[in-house]
Amino acid sequence: MSFFKKMKEKITGTNEAVTGKFKEGLTKTRDSFTSKVNDLVARFREVDEEFFEELEEVLLQADVGFETVMELIDQLKAEVKRKNIKDTAGIQTVISEKLVDIYNAQGESDNSLNIQEDGITVILMVGVNGVGKTTTIGKLASRLQKEGKTVMLAAGDTFRAGAIEQLVVWGERAGVEVIRQSEGSDPAAVMFDAVNAAKKRGVDVLICDTAGRLQNKVNLMNELQKVHRVIGREIEGAPHEVLLALDATTGQNALIQAETFKEATDVTGIVLTKLDGTAKGGIVLAIRNKLNIPVKFVGLGEGIDDLQPFDPEKYVYGLFADGLELEAAEEQDTEEDK
Amino acid sequence: MAFEGLAERLQGTLQKITGKGKISEADVKEMMREVRFALIEADVNLKVVKEFVKTVSERSIGQDVMKSLTPGQQVVKIVKDELTKLMGEEQSGIQFARKSPTVIMMVGLQGAGKTTTSGKLANSLRKRNNKKPLLVAADVYRPAAVQQLETIGKQLTIPVFSLGTDVSPVEIVRQALEKADEDHNDVVIIDTAGRLHIDETLMQELKDIRELASPDETFLVVDAMTGQDAVNVAKNFDDAIGITGVALTKLDGDTRGGAALSIRSVTQKPIKYVGMGEKMDALEPFHPERMASRILGMGDVMSLIEKAQENVDEEKARDLEQKLRTQTFTLDDFLDQLQQVKKMGPLDEILKMMPGFNKIKGLENAQVDESQMGKVEAVIYSMTTQERATPEMINASRKKRIAKGSGTSIQEVNRLLKQFEEMKKMVKQMTGAQSKGKKKMKFPGMDAFFK
Ligand SMILES: Nc1nc2c(ncn2[C@@H]2O[C@H](COP(=O)(O)OP(=O)(O)OP(=O)(O)O)[C@@H](O)[C@H]2O)c(=O)[nH]1
Numbered sequence: 099m100s101f102f103k104k105m106k107e108k109i110t111g112t113n114e115a116v117t118g119k120f121k122e123g124l125t126k127t128r129d130s131f132t133s134k135v136n137d138l139v140a141r142f143r144e145v146d147e148e149f150f151e152e153l154e155e156v157l158l159q160a161d162v163g164f165e166t167v168m169e170l171i172d173q174l175k176a177e178v179k180r181k182n183i184k185d186t187a188g189i190q191t192v193i194s195e196k197l198v199d200i201y202n203a204q205g206e207s208d209n210s211l212n213i214q215e216d217g218i219t220v221i222l223m224v225g226v227n228g229v230g231k232t233t234t235i236g237k238l239a240s241r242l243q244k245e246g247k248t249v250m251l252a253a254g255d256t257f258r259a260g261a262i263e264q265l266v267v268w269g270e271r272a273g274v275e276v277i278r279q280s281e282g283s284d285p286a287a288v289m290f291d292a293v294n295a296a297k298k299r300g301v302d303v304l305i306c307d308t309a310g311r312l313q314n315k316v317n318l319m320n321e322l323q324k325v326h327r328v329i330g331r332e333i334e335g336a337p338h339e340v341l342l343a344l345d346a347t348t349g350q351n352a353l354i355q356a357e358t359f360k361e362a363t364d365v366t367g368i369v370l371t372k373l374d375g376t377a378k379g380g381i382v383l384a385i386r387n388k389l390n391i392p393v394k395f396v397g398l399g400e401g402i403d404d405l406q407p408f409d410p411e412k413y414v415y416g417l418f419a420d421g422l423e424l425e426a427a428e429e430q431d432t433e434e435d436k
Numbered sequence: 437m438a439f440e441g442l443a444e445r446l447q448g449t450l451q452k453i454t455g456k457g458k459i460s461e462a463d464v465k466e467m468m469r470e471v472r473f474a475l476i477e478a479d480v481n482l483k484v485v486k487e488f489v490k491t492v493s494e495r496s497i498g499q500d501v502m503k504s505l506t507p508g509q510q511v512v513k514i515v516k517d518e519l520t521k522l523m524g525e526e527q528s529g530i531q532f533a534r535k536s537p538t539v540i541m542m543v544g545l546q547g548a549g550k551t552t553t554s555g556k557l558a559n560s561l562r563k564r565n566n567k568k569p570l571l572v573a574a575d576v577y578r579p580a581a582v583q584q585l586e587t588i589g590k591q592l593t594i595p596v597f598s599l600g601t602d603v604s605p606v607e608i609v610r611q612a613l614e615k616a617d618e619d620h621n622d623v624v625i626i627d628t629a630g631r632l633h634i635d636e637t638l639m640q641e642l643k644d645i646r647e648l649a650s651p652d653e654t655f656l657v658v659d660a661m662t663g664q665d666a667v668n669v670a671k672n673f674d675d676a677i678g679i680t681g682v683a684l685t686k687l688d689g690d691t692r693g694g695a696a697l698s699i700r701s702v703t704q705k706p707i708k709y710v711g712m713g714e715k716m717d718a719l720e721p722f723h724p725e726r727m728a729s730r731i732l733g734m735g736d737v738m739s740l741i742e743k744a745q746e747n748v749d750e751e752k753a754r755d756l757e758q759k760l761r762t763q764t765f766t767l768d769d770f771l772d773q774l775q776q777v778k779k780m781g782p783l784d785e786i787l788k789m790m791p792g793f794n795k796i797k798g799l800e801n802a803q804v805d806e807s808q809m810g811k812v813e814a815v816i817y818s819m820t821t822q823e824r825a826t827p828e829m830i831n832a833s834r835k836k837r838i839a840k841g842s843g844t845s846i847q848e849v850n851r852l853l854k855q856f857e858e859m860k861k862m863v864k865q866m867t868g869a870q871s872k873g874k875k876k877m878k879f880p881g882m883d884a885f886f887k
Pocket residue numbers: 227228258310312544545546547548549550551552553575578581628629630631657685686687688689710711712713714718
């Protein structure tokens with residue numbers, strides 16, 4: 099069996115294997131990242147037009163978006179020319195560097211949450227429908243709890259059927275209290291209650307769930323702003339983090355989502371969910387590049403521990419390395435079928 | 437924003453070409469690059485785009501495009517035709533079983549909209565087809581999924597069959613079918629848990645349910661915002677359980693929805709429904725042609741007109757359409773329109789359906805702020821009839837008077853006049869009612885879409 103075929107089987111194998119691979123990929127050290135890329139790019143002997151085309155396609159299929167891909171390819175071509183790189187041995191580090199550069203165009207940022215030394219930290223979770231806000235809150239609560247913080251949740255999605263119960267279950271799983279009102283009540287009122295309960299109990303972190311809303315619905319975006327305002331009125335400087343949940347499966351619309359939610363609520367970070375699937379969520383590169391919103395966490399499953407801090411280098415690796423492997427494997431297959 | 441429609445993209449290319457007289461094969465190739473850009477930006481899968489561009493390219497070179505005086509329009513037309521064709525026939529009907537009950541299974545990724553669409557579908561079948569549906573809560577994994585469906589059932593007063601979360605989904609479905617028999621439900625809609633297409637265990641579960649229930653329809657529910665991955669999702673679900681149709685959700689958003697094309701071309705299964713909102717009546721039949729326009733960034737003009745018709749009285753609508761076409765649209769009509777639009781519901785939703793809406797300077801923010809509408813009304817009320825009909829006559833002193841009369845500022849009067857101008861321009865582009873000798877049209881080929 100060819101190397102690429104083996105690779106392909108590994109990638110498209112069982113769910114556990116895939117999840118495992120991603121987790122592995124995401125926790126890889128920088129060293130092995132570079133060496134892996136070395137291996138992969140080695141099969142292209144020459145840095146020619148064909149090589150760039152293939153790279154372009156791989157990135158487009160990861161939802162990176164046309165503009166960003168073109169920018170990258172242009173930069174790469176210039177670099178190749180400048181450094182007079184002829185064979186691929188020299189280009190691997192350049193690709194990864196350039197991708198990370200695009201991500202960090204507006205400066206490197208630290209991905210940690212803005213947790214207050216003293217007093218309550220309020221985290222507001224926002225995003226469109228069904229992207230994983232509530233699930234992420236459950237995971238995050240558990241994570242912070244394990245770090246020794248006391249956590250409280252606010253059931254701010256009073257609209258979607260069963261949304262409050264869903265958060266209550268996550269509260270039970272994480273072992274944290276959930277402040278709730280009945281379905282249909284004013285979300286701003288829930289937040290008001292929750293902030294005051296959090297103050298009274300002296301918890302460290304309050305995480306607020308909100309109903310999913312499409313960014314083009316002005317009424318709903320106004321409602322979200324009101325929720326934001328109410329929190330700010332009760333605790334100065336709050337919310338300290340506004341996390342936008344983005345589904346990795348989403349295409350170019352994610353950029354508009356980020357832009358609009360940022361305008362409405364000053365988004366401070368992104369949680370890229372559902373990365374355990376086959377989608378890559380490459381649009382986060384453009385979001386970071388254009389809007390300067392960093393990805394803080396990635397979601398890797400429906401379990402309570404399936405949340406990991408984001409590492410741009412490891413992410414970038416997953417973005418094009420798998421793609422190139424798969425393309426190569428497909429080519430290999432068609433060759434063999436002939 | 438980087439989301440230009442195809443027509444605008446082609447316009448750029450054409451400007452380079454015009455003046456050369458006849459266009460060459462290389463020019464067509466250049467245009468095809470733009471087609472490719474536009475489709476990828478609309479989230480159509482790259483491989484699907486390649487195939488598509490090949491077809492369009494062949495048709496373009498073979499046909500009159502190269503001889504045409506309006507090559508841009510020709511290309512847009514060919515692209516739109518091909519796209520519409522690919523999108524399939526309009527068919528939203530359900531394949532009802534000869535022997536009751538008709539079993540419908542809803543499948544898809546996490547958060548796609550299965551549960552909501554199950555509720556909407558039950559609602560619609562009861563209303564339009566006089567059916568007596570039973571909803572089945574077969575998602576035992578996601579927290580409170582059962583409660584979600586039960587709440588929806590309560591809202592609709594449609595029965596929901598559930599056995600909590602300790603029984604296997606297959607067993608739940610088995611008992612639900614018995615219950616449907618007992619209660620004479622003629623439609624059974626199974627809401628399954630969201631799952632990844634690469635999750636073998638859970639995909640097996642769907643196969644088991646299918647084995648037991650032999651559904652008459654298996655709908656893949658897909659989020660319209662899905663990107664390149666749509667092909668993998670659709671292919672895997674179709675290969676595993678054989679879907680019979682697709683429901684595309686969250687089309688009330690501002691996504692182009694290229695996933696629709698990707699899914700069609702890998703599965704060849706019809707897109708039967710589109711979700712247009714979170715409420716239980718927001719389910720609509722799929723219109724291939726509208727979807728094609730939307731993917732190409734030409735706005736959903738038809739849906740806009742339809743929405744207007746639902747809420748505006750017939751005569752006024754026809755009247756307006758006439759005025760739009762003949763360019764006799766005045767500020768009075770504008771005012772009238774504003775008031776009609778208010779009745780239609782959230783203004784932003786309506787406006788998002790307009791082609792090129794996000795392109796209009798000064799309009800993007802002002803329009804969506806509903807409180808602004810009061811001011812706009814006040815300004816127009818302070819104008820004379822003549823001024824409303826021919827806004828060009830409003831000079832500085834008139835502006836001053838109007839501002840004073842309406843309790844606004846000259847800037848606000850100016851803004852409204854500018855908006856009105858922009859709107860007129862846009863309408864012109866929409867309807868293609870362009871008189872000769874004026875500026876070049878921004879959306880070449882738009883006229884092709886108005887029969
Ligand atoms: N705006 C809008 N929202 C929708 C539409 N369809 C579903 N939603 C919302 O999308 C979210 C997810 O919908 P669900 O019906 O729970 O999706 P699901 O596929 O059952 O999700 P899981 O069971 O969690 O996998 C909810 O917030 C719904 O209200 C639609 O057409 N438009």
